[in-house]
Amino acid sequence: xxxxxxxxxxxxxxxxxxxxxxxxxxxxxxxxxxxxxxxxxxxxxxxxxxxxxxxxxxxxxxxxxxxxxxxxxxxxxxxxxxxxxxxxxxxxxxxxxxxxxxxxxxxxxxxxxxxxxxxxxxxxxxxxxxxxxxxxxxxxxxxxxxxxxxxxxxxxxxxxxxxxxxxxxxxxxxxxxxxxxxxxxxxxxxxxxxxxxxxxxxxxxxxxxxxxxxxxxxxxxxxxxxxxxxxxxxxxxxxxxxxxxxxxxxxxxxxxxxxxxxxxxxxxxxxxxxxxxxxxxxxxxxxxxxxxxxxxxxxxxxxxxxxxxxxxxxxxxxxxxxxxxxxxxxxxxxxxxxxxxxxxxxxxxxxxxxxxxxxxxxxxxxxxxxxxxxxxxxxxxxxxxxxxxxxxxxxxxxxxxxxxxxxxxxxxxxxx
Amino acid sequence: xxxxxxxxxxxxxxxxxxxxxxxxxxxxxxxxxxxxxxxxxxxxxxxxxxxxxxxxxxxxxxxxxxxxxxxxxxxxxxxxxxxxxxxxxxxxxxxxxxxxxxxxxxxxxxxxxxxxxxxxxxxxxxxxxxxxxxxxxxxxxxxxxxxxxxxxxxxxxxxxxxxxxxxxxxxxxxxxxxxxxxxxxxxxxxxxxxxxxxxxxxxxxxxxxxxxxxxxxxx
Numbered sequence: 145x146x147x148x149x150x151x152x153x154x155x156x157x158x159x160x161x162x163x164x165x166x167x168x169x170x171x172x173x174x175x176x177x178x179x180x181x182x183x184x185x186x187x188x189x190x191x192x193x194x195x196x197x198x199x200x201x202x203x204x205x206x207x208x209x210x211x212x213x214x215x216x217x218x219x220x221x222x223x224x225x226x227x228x229x230x231x232x233x234x235x236x237x238x239x240x241x242x243x244x245x246x247x248x249x250x251x252x253x254x255x256x257x258x259x260x261x262x263x264x265x266x267x268x269x270x271x272x273x274x275x276x277x278x279x280x281x282x283x284x285x286x287x288x289x290x291x292x293x294x295x296x297x298x299x300x301x302x303x304x305x306x307x308x309x310x311x312x313x314x315x316x317x318x319x320x321x322x323x324x325x326x327x328x329x330x331x332x333x334x335x336x337x338x339x340x341x342x343x344x345x346x347x348x349x350x351x352x353x354x355x356x357x358x359x360x361x362x363x364x365x366x367x368x369x370x371x372x373x374x375x376x377x378x379x380x381x382x383x384x385x386x387x388x389x390x391x392x393x394x395x396x397x398x399x400x401x402x403x404x405x406x407x408x409x410x411x412x413x414x415x416x417x418x419x420x421x422x423x424x425x426x427x428x429x430x431x432x433x434x435x436x437x438x439x440x441x442x443x444x445x446x447x448x449x450x451x452x453x454x455x456x457x458x459x460x461x462x463x464x465x466x467x468x469x470x471x472x473x474x475x476x477x478x479x480x481x482x483x484x485x486x487x488x489x490x491x492x493x494x495x496x497x498x499x500x501x502x503x504x505x506x507x508x509x510x511x512x513x514x515x516x517x518x519x520x521x522x523x524x525x526x527x528x529x530x531x532x533x534x535x536x537x538x539x540x541x542x543x544x545x546x547x548x549x550x551x552x553x554x555x556x557x558x559x560x
Numbered sequence: 561x562x563x564x565x566x567x568x569x570x571x572x573x574x575x576x577x578x579x580x581x582x583x584x585x586x587x588x589x590x591x592x593x594x595x596x597x598x599x600x601x602x603x604x605x606x607x608x609x610x611x612x613x614x615x616x617x618x619x620x621x622x623x624x625x626x627x628x629x630x631x632x633x634x635x636x637x638x639x640x641x642x643x644x645x646x647x648x649x650x651x652x653x654x655x656x657x658x659x660x661x662x663x664x665x666x667x668x669x670x671x672x673x674x675x676x677x678x679x680x681x682x683x684x685x686x687x688x689x690x691x692x693x694x695x696x697x698x699x700x701x702x703x704x705x706x707x708x709x710x711x712x713x714x715x716x717x718x719x720x721x722x723x724x725x726x727x728x729x730x731x732x733x734x735x736x737x738x739x740x741x742x743x744x745x746x747x748x749x750x751x752x753x754x755x756x757x758x759x760x761x762x763x764x765x766x767x768x769x770x771x772x773x774x775x776x777x778x779x
Contacts, residue, residue: 147668148654155656458652461613462666462712463641465634552614555648555724 167484175492182518197381259286266334281367317357337372441538457554470547477539485531567619597772645713647723703734723755
């Protein structure tokens with residue numbers, strides 16, 4: 145039946161090309177969509193994972209309670225009735241026992257590195273211009289080990305700030321707002337300490353204005369001094385040997401301390417749910433495209449079955465069974481799927497390569513790069529399987545109908 | 561006896577309308593038999609039942625010692641493929657295939673087409689179609705197409721050939737050629753040939769005529 149199926153397909157070149165083209169486009173569209181979306185997702189994932197560590201330990205903010213305040217103001221057992229119950233946040237959030245964490249993290253073989261941070265809010269001032277900023281105190285070599293901050297700094301590294309000496313690397317947006325240039329000195333101040341002068345040694349550009357416009361990196365000891373909180377840290381970023389362990393390790397670490405321990409997945413739940421939504425839309429669109437192509441196959445084969453009633457009748461009279469006649473049309477559906485699917489893989493790959501040459505981002509920024517496109521073999525496998533199975537399914541219905549045809553009914557009606 | 565028919569009845573529709581009303585006959589091996597009668601008398605229905613394309617309502621058809629209605633579906637298809645050849649009023653050639661490929665189609669079912677290619681060419685030559693092996697049906701005349709259809713019916717060297725008005729769609733010259741071919745086949749191969757015809761001259765050339773009137777044999 146392969147012989148006859150091939151002959152029938154090649155005899156109807158226009159129809160065959162049209163249907164194969166439909167499958168080709170459906171397959172290629174799936175590959176291009178998936179390549180672009182998964183490429184974007186992996187790019188975002190890389191930024192999320194590499195930018196903020198795999199696990200983040202932060203000090204849990206504590207509220208003031210009446211039970212804590214009362215003993216320091218009244219004798220024990222006194223009956224106190226408050227006009228206004230004491231409330232509000234404690235002065236600052238800090239990790240109470242950082243040395244304990246450091247010790248544990250140093251010894252844990254699943255941990256590739258960690259970076260302690262002190263994040264404080266403050267004010268950056270240059271001349272008459274003041275801008276509210278987030279000042280992040282870091283140990284530069286640790287921060288470089290745990291995050292990919294260096295990929296956002298042009299002509300330098302985060303280690304340019306050193307371990308002391310009041311040097312900072314500021315977000316490019318902030319530098320512009322202040323009108324400062326590299327090498328210039330600006331004043332930083334926080335609620336807890338005296339204003340200090342810092343020299344801007346470099347700038348970074350992540351591409352996210354909420355970060356680039358407000359963030360300043362300084363050495364941990366300098367920021368502790370600026371804030372008047374010596375030896376205090378508010379966060380620890382952790383990089384793991386295996387990123388897939390982040391959720392389970394976050395749970396494990398979280399059970400050891402009152403500090404808040406979050407995996408990167410937990411911290412970025414919103415974005416991950418957007419990715420899930422994207423995946424759903426991607427799959428839905430692809431299914432719709434292939435359904436349309438499948439209907440094309442169905443219509444063409446259905447029409448052929450009707451046109452070929454005479455031939456079906458004569459095949460049956462020659463001793464071909466209903467199942468063999470079904471195979472004739474099923475093979476044609478399969479060949480449509482194989483040809484359209486294979487060509488679709490090639491065309492989809494070419495589209496992906498073209499998309500990969502397009503530039504995205506702001507020209508001149510550290511983030512200006514080619515569009516990231518995924519070439520994961522699973523996309524291609526799935527696309528091929530989808531197109532072939534859609535074709536077989538679309539071919540099965542008319543093929544089944546052809547196999548069910550009674551030869552004598554055909555001969556009687558065609559002969560009359 | 562090669563074909564034995566007894567008490568054959570066939571009804572169609574609701575309420576059932578009896579088209580064959582109890583038919584009995586026997587045909588020995590190698591006989592050249594015509595079936596004649598007016599339109600609607602049941603001759604084509606009889607031919608289709610004899611050739612296993614249709615089934616009787618009651619009665620029995622035994623061919624080559626086998627009661628066809630008792631065969632399983634695969635066995636029936638195999639029997640039809642190996643032992644029967646069909647010629648219809650319309651040629652029903654597959655338009656995508658050449659004359660030679662059309663002739664070999666029954667043999668393809670059992671992958672015997674390569675082995676039978678020489679035989680197919682011989683038959684086509686015998687039918688005056690030696691220059692038409694690679695011709696598509698669309699490029700052949702009506703008579704040539706019908707000859708190719710007969711060649712296709714012969715490729716498996718069937719013991720039984722059933723022809724339903726094989727000359728019905730041809731002019732008299734081509735009709736004569738086709739009937740002569742069927743006659744020769746019967747004589748040369750010893751195949752039993754049953755053909756339905758409206759033409760009394762063609763019917764008269766048969767070894768035996770089966771005349772039908774309103775679903776019954778006339779005598």
